[in-house]
Amino acid sequence: MNKKWWLIALLICLGVATISPLASSAPDGLERVAEDKGFIGLALEAPFEIVADYVFPGIESEALATIIAGWVGTIVLFGVVYGLAWLIKSRKRVANA
Amino acid sequence: MHIPDGFLNVATVATTYAVSAGGVANAVRIANKKLGEKQVPLMGVLAAFIFAAQMLNFPVAGGTSGHLIGAALAAILLGPWASVLIMSCVLIAQSLIFQDGGLLALGANIFNMGIVASFGAYYIYRLTQSLLGDNRRGKLIGGFTAAWGSVLLASIACAVELAISGASPLTVVLPVMAGIHAFIGIGEGLITMAVVSLVLATRADLMRLQKI
Numbered sequence: 001m002n003k004k005w006w007l008i009a010l011l012i013c014l015g016v017a018t019i020s021p022l023a024s025s026a027p028d029g030l031e032r033v034a035e036d037k038g039f040i041g042l043a044l045e046a047p048f049e050i051v052a053d054y055v056f057p058g059i060e061s062e063a064l065a066t067i068i069a070g071w072v073g074t075i076v077l078f079g080v081v082y083g084l085a086w087l088i089k090s091r092k093r094v095a096n097a
Numbered sequence: 098m099h100i101p102d103g104f105l106n107v108a109t110v111a112t113t114y115a116v117s118a119g120g121v122a123n124a125v126r127i128a129n130k131k132l133g134e135k136q137v138p139l140m141g142v143l144a145a146f147i148f149a150a151q152m153l154n155f156p157v158a159g160g161t162s163g164h165l166i167g168a169a170l171a172a173i174l175l176g177p178w179a180s181v182l183i184m185s186c187v188l189i190a191q192s193l194i195f196q197d198g199g200l201l202a203l204g205a206n207i208f209n210m211g212i213v214a215s216f217g218a219y220y221i222y223r224l225t226q227s228l229l230g231d232n233r234r235g236k237l238i239g240g241f242t243a244a245w246g247s248v249l250l251a252s253i254a255c256a257v258e259l260a261i262s263g264a265s266p267l268t269v270v271l272p273v274m275a276g277i278h279a280f281i282g283i284g285e286g287l288i289t290m291a292v293v294s295l296v297l298a299t300r301a302d303l304m305r306l307q308k309i
Binding site: 005006009010012013014016017019020022023024025026027028029030032033034036037038039042043044046047048049050051052053054066069070073074075076077078079080081082084085086088089091 | 098099100101102103104125128129132133134136137138140141142143144145146147148149150152153154155156157159160161162163164182183186187190191193194195196197199200252255259264265269270273274277278281299300
């Protein structure tokens with residue numbers, strides 16, 4: 001029961017990532033302000049690109065590339081934060097022993 | 098509200114990195130004392146949800162979009178220090194893998210959307226709880242208010258950093274940043290309220306975890 005809830009929660013997260021191609025492509029609040037107030041030109045390009053702009057490289061369909069980027073990020077963050085939290089928790093147990 | 102590189106000057110980059118590094122170190126120390134069995138999967142799922150939901154920009158007024166920050170949701174369910182940890186991981190991944198938010202600006206982004214938003218939300222939520230009571234209505238209204246306030250506070254912190262860096266004068270950038278984020282915050286409030294309501298309906302026990 002417990003495990004099932006977490007699995008459903010994770011599936012909901014992947015579902016949210018799946019509808020990410022529907023996201024508005026309008027500038028966000030900060031970009032809008034930077035454009036209107038004339039300092040958007042200060043922005044520098046990133047020195048390297050991995051999955052820039054949430055578009056997974058090497059996939060023709062941009063919608064699919066966005067969905068896959070979303071899935072990858074969602075799974076990476078679940079794994080990394082779960083692992084980190086587990087590590088922090090289990091190190092405590094060792095320290096208390 | 099992810100600041101790209103180039104907007105902030107060296108002094109602001111250095112200061113925000115130092116403050117955020119201190120904040121994250123303290124978050125790890127406190128989590129080390131308080132983190133329990135039940136919080137571990139919740140931290141993972143919240144990080145996954147916040148990342149996914151941040152991709153979903155929703156349109157607000159005048160050709161502008163906004164997206165969830167998520168710090169309020171994490172702070173309400175897990176407490177402010179756990180939220181700082183989650184937000185830092187999300188922001189680091191976004192900067193390193195997805196080139197969303199600059200590498201030099203990462204300290205400022207963690208400060209605004211991690212530290213300021215998490216603590217802002219946590220204390221607003223506690224305040225509304227003490228005013229409205231520890232019931233469903235209090236949790237939903239508290240969730241909305243905390244989420245809205247967290248976005249506004251983060252945007253104010255961002256505006257101050259931009260002004261100190263000389264990108265734009267404070268009298269110009271502060272009102273427009275706060276103004277547009279007062280709208281974006283409504284989206285944050287609605288999403289936070291919806292998730293809190295979903296958690297209350299399916300796993301109300303998660304609302305009563307010890308706060309970290």
